[in-house]
Amino acid sequence: MGNxxxxxxxxxxxxxxxxxAGGRFExxxxxxxxxxxxxxxxxxxxxxERQVTALFVISVIGTVVFLISYFAIDLGNDSSIDTIRxxxxxxxxxxxxxxxxxxxxxxxxxxxxxxxxxxxxxxxAVRTEEDRAAAVRIVDDIIEETGIKRRPLIRNTLIGxxxxxxxxxxxxxxxxxxxxxxxxxxxxxxxxxxxxKKVRLTRDPDGTPIRASDVTIxxxxxxxxxxxxxxxxxxxxxxAKAVVLLMRLNPEDLNISPxxxxxxxxxxxxxxxxxxxxxxxxxxxxxxxxxxxxxxHQSTFDLTHECQVIFGPASRPLPQLPIExxxxxxxxxxxxxxxxxxxxxxxxxxx
Amino acid sequence: MSNASPTYxxxxxxxxIADFVDQRTGLSSVTREFGRKIFPxxxxxxxxxxxxxxxxxLLLSGTFLTFFFNPSMAETTYxxxxxxxxxxxxxxxxxxxxxxxxxxxxxLFMRQLHHWAxxxxxxxxxxxxxxxxxxxxxxxxxxxxxxxxxxxxxxxMAEGFTGYSLPDDLLSGNGLRIIDGVxxxxxxxxxxxxxxxxxxxxxGNAIIGRLYVLHILLIPAMILGLVALHLIFVVVxxxxxxxxxxxxxxxxxxYPLGPVYAAKAGGFFFIVFGVLAAIAAGFTINPIWNYGPYxxxxxxxxxxxxxxxxxVDGALRLMPGVLGAVGGYRQHFEFVVFGxxxxxxxxxxxALVPAGIVFTVLFxxxxxxxxxxxxxxxxxxxxxxxxxxxxxxxxxxxFTFYCVMWAAASSDLIATHFHVALNDVTYWLRALxxxxxxxxxxxxxxxxxxxxxxxxxIALHGRETGRIVRLPHGEFIEVHxxxxxxxxxxxxxxxxxxxxxxxxxxxxxxxxRERRRAKFSQWFFEDRxxxxxxxxxxxxxxxGHHEAIESAPTSGH
Numbered sequence: 001m002g003n004x005x006x007x008x009x010x011x012x013x014x015x016x017x018x019x020x021a022g023g024r025f026e027x028x029x030x031x032x033x034x035x036x037x038x039x040x041x042x043x044x045x046x047x048x049e050r051q052v053t054a055l056f057v058i059s060v061i062g063t064v065v066f067l068i069s070y071f072a073i074d075l076g077n078d079s080s081i082d083t084i085r086x087x088x089x090x091x092x093x094x095x096x097x098x099x100x101x102x103x104x105x106x107x108x109x110x111x112x113x114x115x116x117x118x119x120x121x122x123x124x125a126v127r128t129e130e131d132r133a134a135a136v137r138i139v140d141d142i143i144e145e146t147g148i149k150r151r152p153l154i155r156n157t158l159i160g161x162x163x164x165x166x167x168x169x170x171x172x173x174x175x176x177x178x179x180x181x182x183x184x185x186x187x188x189x190x191x192x193x194x195x196x197k198k199v200r201l202t203r204d205p206d207g208t209p210i211r212a213s214d215v216t217i218x219x220x221x222x223x224x225x226x227x228x229x230x231x232x233x234x235x236x237x238x239x240a241k242a243v244v245l246l247m248r249l250n251p252e253d254l255n256i257s258p259x260x261x262x263x264x265x266x267x268x269x270x271x272x273x274x275x276x277x278x279x280x281x282x283x284x285x286x287x288x289x290x291x292x293x294x295x296x297h298q299s300t301f302d303l304t305h306e307c308q309v310i311f312g313p314a315s316r317p318l319p320q321l322p323i324e325x326x327x328x329x330x331x332x333x334x335x336x337x338x339x340x341x342x343x344x345x346x347x348x349x350x351x
Numbered sequence: 352m353s354n355a356s357p358t359y360x361x362x363x364x365x366x367x368i369a370d371f372v373d374q375r376t377g378l379s380s381v382t383r384e385f386g387r388k389i390f391p392x393x394x395x396x397x398x399x400x401x402x403x404x405x406x407x408x409l410l411l412s413g414t415f416l417t418f419f420f421n422p423s424m425a426e427t428t429y430x431x432x433x434x435x436x437x438x439x440x441x442x443x444x445x446x447x448x449x450x451x452x453x454x455x456x457x458x459l460f461m462r463q464l465h466h467w468a469x470x471x472x473x474x475x476x477x478x479x480x481x482x483x484x485x486x487x488x489x490x491x492x493x494x495x496x497x498x499x500x501x502x503x504x505x506x507x508m509a510e511g512f513t514g515y516s517l518p519d520d521l522l523s524g525n526g527l528r529i530i531d532g533v534x535x536x537x538x539x540x541x542x543x544x545x546x547x548x549x550x551x552x553x554x555g556n557a558i559i560g561r562l563y564v565l566h567i568l569l570i571p572a573m574i575l576g577l578v579a580l581h582l583i584f585v586v587v588x589x590x591x592x593x594x595x596x597x598x599x600x601x602x603x604x605x606y607p608l609g610p611v612y613a614a615k616a617g618g619f620f621f622i623v624f625g626v627l628a629a630i631a632a633g634f635t636i637n638p639i640w641n642y643g644p645y646x647x648x649x650x651x652x653x654x655x656x657x658x659x660x661x662x663v664d665g666a667l668r669l670m671p672g673v674l675g676a677v678g679g680y681r682q683h684f685e686f687v688v689f690g691x692x693x694x695x696x697x698x699x700x701x702a703l704v705p706a707g708i709v710f711t712v713l714f715x716x717x718x719x720x721x722x723x724x725x726x727x728x729x730x731x732x733x734x735x736x737x738x739x740x741x742x743x744x745x746x747x748x749x750f751t752f753y754c755v756m757w758a759a760a761s762s763d764l765i766a767t768h769f770h771v772a773l774n775d776v777t778y779w780l781r782a783l784x785x786x787x788x789x790x791x792x793x794x795x796x797x798x799x800x801x802x803x804x805x806x807x808x809i810a811l812h813g814r815e816t817g818r819i820v821r822l823p824h825g826e827f828i829e830v831h832x833x834x835x836x837x838x839x840x841x842x843x844x845x846x847x848x849x850x851x852x853x854x855x856x857x858x859x860x861x862x863x864r865e866r867r868r869a870k871f872s873q874w875f876f877e878d879r880x881x882x883x884x885x886x887x888x889x890x891x892x893x894x895g896h897h898e899a900i901e902s903a904p905t906s907g908h
Contacts, residue, residue, distance in 0.1 A: 028836040030597030091460045092632020096625045103621030110614035120604045121389040178551050180542045237552040240647035278532025281650045295652040297668045308677045315672035315685035315697040343532035344695035345542045
């Protein structure tokens with residue numbers, strides 16, 4: 001066995017302790033200064049001086065180029081992409097030269113010409129014992145003068161008052177958040193409450209209605225509810241809940257669970273486009289495998305099994321929109337979604 | 352009783368101005384204190400500087416952008432310079448971002464500079480923190496400054512994310528949508544917080560204005576304050592230094608602030624600015640005009656968040672929502688608890704737990720190590736990472752943990768670029784999420800110990816010269832050149848803590864907590880390569896001559 005403290009490769013084995021018995025090495029002190037070329041050779045110093053000057057001159061040129069390109073190229077409502085690109089490159093590169101000229105010039109100056117002797121300076125204690133003692137005395141005196149220890153009634157009522165004081169802030173901030181109520185539960189797909197008129201499925205983004213006969217097997221439509229584009233207020237809020245994907249499959253490929261037999265029409269199915277994970281649009285439809293894929297976190301839904309999750313971080317299937325065909329042959333929503341769309345939230349199961 | 356007027360009469364005009372100011376501010380004492388203050392020099396000390404300079408550039412370019420940006424979510428129809436978007440409905444915020452890009456002279460350059468500086472800002476802070484961790488610079492008396500650094504990193508990420516969302520483009524809008532989904536997964540108060548933040552339902556018309564206030568006022572003010580505090584502490588503690596001849600915990604060796612260090616540091620600001628300007632000139636970042644205005648329906652494939660948010664997004668991707676096949680056994684990670692409350696662990700766990708672990712360990716690590724080592728001394732000389740093998744291994748385990756999640760944020764791009772199945776990429780990364788840190792720990796520790804043994808070998812026997820000499824009796828040896836005292840000191844002047852067994856407390860009892868500490872101490876320091884001692888060097892030299900004559904070492908020393 002070699003001495004494990006040796007550390008030489010041929011004496012391997014344990015990585016282990018070596019006694020400190022041999023003492024410690026003396027600190028040899030800061031290594032002697034090694035002169036640079038410019039310290040000993042005046043020619044080298046002159047050369048470094050010229051290099052630093054040249055770098056500063058480059059900076060001046062950069063600034064001039066910046067000003068010229070700034071004023072020579074004007075941008076306006078009719079400027080082309082090429083003009084914008086040219087200006088960006090000119091302004092950027094001239095700034096780069098202006099800054100790098102100064103920066104490299106100063107650093108070169110410091111490294112080649114300024115003294116490079118390393119100096120040692122003593123550190124001082126972050127806190128001295130004397131300061132500590134003085135501070136403790138002061139604090140003790142202050143506490144003594146307030147009399148807070150002798151008058152607990154003052155102290156306790158002050159603590160009580162301070163503890164209650166933030167409550168108004170809590171109330172004010174509490175009111176800033178509007179109550180969710182059941183907003184997350186309803187979308188524009190619900191039939192009109194007065195007339196009972198059902199909402200047509202229309203194309204995103206132009207809002208033209210879709211005939212059942214337009215939907216061929218294998219095709220997919222991005223769908224918004226009829227009337228969305230006419231909204232003056234909260235259009236994006238409604239759209240963020242109501243967007244739907246419409247696809248037509250061979251009816252034999254669909255595995256329909258009991259109760260949902262009437263939700264599709266002739267192999268045409270509609271599902272919420274809002275991912276049940278964290279709400280990205282599930283925008284990728286893989287026609288061959290009938291999978292829907294969310295591009296944000298790759299949750300994958302199987303269209304043939306009512307959009308059950310087959311991969312990725314989502315846990316719930318995409319909600320299905322029950323559809324039928326109205327008397328004019330257009331697709332309409334029979335009712336609203338039967339559950340909230342999009343990401344889960346604490347009160348989701350409340351009715 | 353009036354003060355005698357100073358007898359000093361400055362000879363020059365500048366001198367008279369300086370004297371005027373000095374008599375009213377007392378700046379002489381500041382110059383006296385700082386003019387020749389010593390700063391140690393090392394390339395790895397520049398990461399913090401890079402972060403500081405990026406922040407200054409961010410303030411400059413950001414101020415320019417605020418002059419033109421309009422944080423309104425009111426709807427408008429575009430009629431600006433970018434032809435493909437003309438006639439489209441969009442928010443005023445997005446329109447004004449396009450206006451800055453295409454119609455404001457130098458606006459695109461400022462946007463690019465601002466975004467690149469932001470990316471570099473967080474990167475420089477991250478690398479700076481890695482440097483501080485791996486060299487042990489967080490030890491007493493710098494624990495509080497380490498925590499301030501951690502808070503600054505979080506604020507930097509928050510500042511980045513709030514700014515990223517402001518243009519109200521499709522990409523950042525989907526980012527906000529994800530944030531909304533994550534917030535909604537918080538039990539009890541999640542829905543309320545979401546409605547509070549967005550002023551109602553997502554996306555509403557309040558969020559951009561609110562993020563704007565956070566981005567240009569609240570968070571930068573906090574960063575500025577903490578940066579000032581951070582730098583004050585650097586002055587109070589004086590900078591750490593790497594070990595070497597002439598350096599110890601009681602001194603600081605380096606260059607004086609004036610002129611060398613000020614010139615180098617000041618010049619470096621212009622270099623950082625110049626490099627960022629060159630990048631902004633040549634490399635497009637966040638081309639919002641390609642994405643279009645935010646609309647809840649479309650999304651682009653292959654979207655990535657800015658790099659520093661990647662690890663959190665990656666964690667979201669790694670978590671399985673459902674295990675098992677359709678029709679077979681299925682384990683969902685969304686539960687209904689107490690009858691009707693929804694607990695959506697498939698979002699909540701990955702959003703909170705990994706980031707929680709990383710930042711908790713980061714913040715309390717100085718205290719963990721202090722507890723294990725019972726080390727109450729001040730440390731101003733840094734550890735070379737190899738000389739603290741367990742700490743270095745812990746750091747690399749954490750770094751690997753982070754990088755696995757970070758890679759997961761690009762799982763789809765990894766799949767498309769390397770032509771592998773997306774599912775396989777995810778499965779591998781899920782495994783690496785758990786196994787990767789362990790592998791990294793073991794491998795790093797062995798590498799560190801190996802490097803220490805190499806240092807020992809060099810300190811004892813000198814440097815291999817590559818010169819082969821044949822001895823009179825026929826043996827070939829390689830000549831080793833001895834090190835000079837300075838180089839050797841660099842290799843042997845480090846602290847090598849030993850396992851500290853459980854100590855009895857004041858009552859003379861070894862309690863359970865102390866026994867646990869001893870176990871950690873064992874884990875930390877049992878694998879140990881001690882620094883060379885003079886006696887060992889002596890022995891090695893004697894042995895060296897011996898070895899040259901005899902053929903092989905046959906006995907122990």
